[in-house]
């Protein structure tokens with residue numbers, strides 16, 4: 021007998037059923053158009069060894085088969101033991117159709133596997149990770165407050181009080197785990213004894229939050245918070261509102277503007293192929309330079325964009341980056357406060373935790389170096 025389950029932290033998958041001999045079907049749980057592709061579920065084989073096919077379908081409630089399939093082909097990850105350490109499924113074992121994918125599995129007797137298209141960085145494991153870092157490295161844990169679901173939005177703080185403050189975050193779109201893996205690596209690096217990190221800590225104050233939407237993370241949601249809000253498009257229908265509408269959005273906004281912010285670094289991810297990138301590499305977004313009212317900050321921003329374009333794994337001059345939505349933090353922070361940002365999308369199709377960390381760290385180091393250069397120059 022084969023049993024399916026997605027009832028665990030970061031799980032996603034519903035309506036599991038048998039549709040033929042050794043053939044099963046399930047659907048993903050989506051949030052809205054395009055944000056309806058993530059799955060992560062367990063397959064337990066209580067019998068003898070079995071060869072099975074699983075059809076993973078788009079969410080009929082969101083009803084965006086094209087948006088679903090735009091995230092494929094991508095790496096399908098399998099864990100056979102601890103449900104934490106994954107390896108990529110051989111590509112020929114999965115097929116991409118118009119509105120569903122098919123995964124072929126060889127199950128050992130009395131075995132359980134976890135299968136996903138995005139290697140999860142769970143809220144609980146990530147919280148433990150940064151708490152341990154803080155203990156070992158003389159850094160400080162802080163909380164922005166509680167999410168709508170009453171979970172702490174926690175971060176790690178290091179560097180020098182009174183120096184320019186750099187904010188680094190991920191997980192607005194909760195299951196864009198490569199962003200979270202990147203920010204975990206950045207937290208590891210910036211609290212380390214490496215000479216480059218020590219130097220950066222002398223010159224800046226760093227506040228780093230790897231999971232800004234903990235409720236969405238725990239629930240395995242593609243896009244939303246518990247209240248059904250897209251934290252990237254934080255200002256929703258009204259980009260000029262004084263505050264974002266959600267609990268988490270307000271906390272993030274106050275974090276950025278109540279104390280002066282020198283730089284906002286935000287990580288997301290995408291899967292499959294996109295027109296703003298080139299597989300297997302990454303993507304990025306920016307705002308028009310003209311919206312910065314402070315000409316000095318505009319210069320800093322232009323140089324940061326040059327750094328992302330030329331010194332990271334995002335596209336070079338051959339492809340233009342995407343433009344931020346008006347209701348995003350990035351647009352509103354630039355327009356109202358002339359706060360520059362780096363917004364980077366790791367290609368999760370070609371990055372597990374290790375690659376996400378390396379690429380994210382490269383982005384972070386180049387951004388901090390560029391900002392340091394601007395400060396020294398002025």
Ligand SMILES: [Zn+2]
Nearest residue numbers: 193196288289
């Ligand atoms: Zn995103």
